Amino acid sequence: MSYIVVSDVHLGGKCNHKEFCEFLDWVHGLEKQSKTIKCKDKEVLIKKPDKIILLGDILELWDPREGDRDCVIKDCMRTFTMLSGIACDKIYVIGNHDDSLGELDTKIDYETLPNGTKFDIYNRHYPEKDQKTGIASGLKVGNRSYFFLHGHQFDKEQAVLAYVSDLIGQSWNPLGWFQDLLSITFTKKNWKINFVIFLVLLLGGWYSLWVLFPPPGFLSTLVWAAVTGFFAISSIPGVVAQAQGKIYGLTKPIDKTAEQVIEDEYYKKSKDKIEADIVVFGHTHFASSYELESNRGKKLFINSGCWTGKDTEIDGKMRYANTFIYIDEGGAYILKWLGPGNINCIEAFVF
Numbered sequence: 001m002s003y004i005v006v007s008d009v010h011l012g013g014k015c016n017h018k019e020f021c022e023f024l025d026w027v028h029g030l031e032k033q034s035k036t037i038k039c040k041d042k043e044v045l046i047k048k049p050d051k052i053i054l055l056g057d058i059l060e061l062w063d064p065r066e067g068d069r070d071c072v073i074k075d076c077m078r079t080f081t082m083l084s085g086i087a088c089d090k091i092y093v094i095g096n097h098d099d100s101l102g103e104l105d106t107k108i109d110y111e112t113l114p115n116g117t118k119f120d121i122y123n124r125h126y127p128e129k130d131q132k133t134g135i136a137s138g139l140k141v142g143n144r145s146y147f148f149l150h151g152h153q154f155d156k157e158q159a160v161l162a163y164v165s166d167l168i169g170q171s172w173n174p175l176g177w178f179q180d181l182l183s184i185t186f187t188k189k190n191w192k193i194n195f196v197i198f199l200v201l202l203l204g205g206w207y208s209l210w211v212l213f214p215p216p217g218f219l220s221t222l223v224w225a226a227v228t229g230f231f232a233i234s235s236i237p238g239v240v241a242q243a244q245g246k247i248y249g250l251t252k253p254i255d256k257t258a259e260q261v262i263e264d265e266y267y268k269k270s271k272d273k274i275e276a277d278i279v280v281f282g283h284t285h286f287a288s289s290y291e292l293e294s295n296r297g298k299k300l301f302i303n304s305g306c307w308t309g310k311d312t313e314i315d316g317k318m319r320y321a322n323t324f325i326y327i328d329e330g331g332a333y334i335l336k337w338l339g340p341g342n343i344n345c346i347e348a349f350v351f
């Protein structure tokens with residue numbers, strides 16, 4: 001058994017689309033020939049995967065380039081065609097930037113692709129929890145068990161969204177709602193001028209109805225409110241989309257290492273119902289690992305990194321872009337894609 005895990009490609013956003021497609025082409029090539037790479041002083045044989053796990057935020061539905069979701073479709077065409085062609089099953093775990101796909105979990109049930117392989121979507125994590133006990137057991141590979149989730153579940157900010165979503169029984173995400181509204185062609189094309197019209201109507205209407213010619217009549221107030229409201233919802237989503245990049249830049253726990261995610265109270269030990277030796281997650285764009293020792297034993301957390309941006313040094317530690325995880329019976333490896341066939345080993349866990 002061997003798995004390849006990737007997360008946080010953010011297709012349609014500021015992503016390393018070209019590199020990711022080259023990577024998929026290389027994965028496809030593993031069917032013909034396995035590849036040996038050096039991890040420290042050990043040689044690791046990378047075989048054709050039995051499964052590819054797409055671990056969330058593969059699509060950028062919150063903050064696409066120029067606020068235009070068409071960019072997501074554009075980036076997906078090549079990517080998903082290539083993915084389909086790879087002779088292994090694909091598991092898509094939903095993240096936060098693609099959480100509006102969550103409902104597909106029940107609609108897509110191991111769809112068969114033209115080459116006979118399967119594609120399935122998991123809303124929260126892979127594998128699914130046990131319905132009765134609520135316990136999530138891992139997937140056995142070799143002598144270790146693995147559990148996969150995107151990782152926004154470890155976030156403080158995301159906890160609020162999850163709480164409300166649970167309460168109302170459907171995915172609640174205000175930014176997603178604004179992005180949906182922005183996808184209306186009229187809004188997408190004209191939100192700036194619409195915003196000016198909205199402001200003119202708001203202030204001009206108020207001034208003429210209440211200051212110049214008071215008291216305002218019922219019908220004129222109604223017409224004014226309706227037209228102003230129309231221009232409000234046809235422009236404010238654009239303003240929000242512009243601002244949200246900046247807001248998220250301040251609040252998102254991006255660039256946190258696995259250690260920071262687990263130790264900075266993001267992860268709640270007491271609430272953990274994951275029974276697996278290794279938890280694989282993404283979300284923070286920082287390929288890294290952390291071993292947590294508790295009275296329940298040791299648990300290894302591995303972050304799969306991302307396919308956005310460039311390699312950057314953060315607090316003396318390298319945050320690599322274009323990373324993936326390879327898992328087989330022998331262990332788990334955090335790897336970095338440098339170009340066709342050129343792969344660096346970041347961390348190796350040999351069991």
Ligand SMILES: [Mn+2]
Pocket residue numbers: 056057095096097150152282283284
């Ligand atoms: Mn994420």
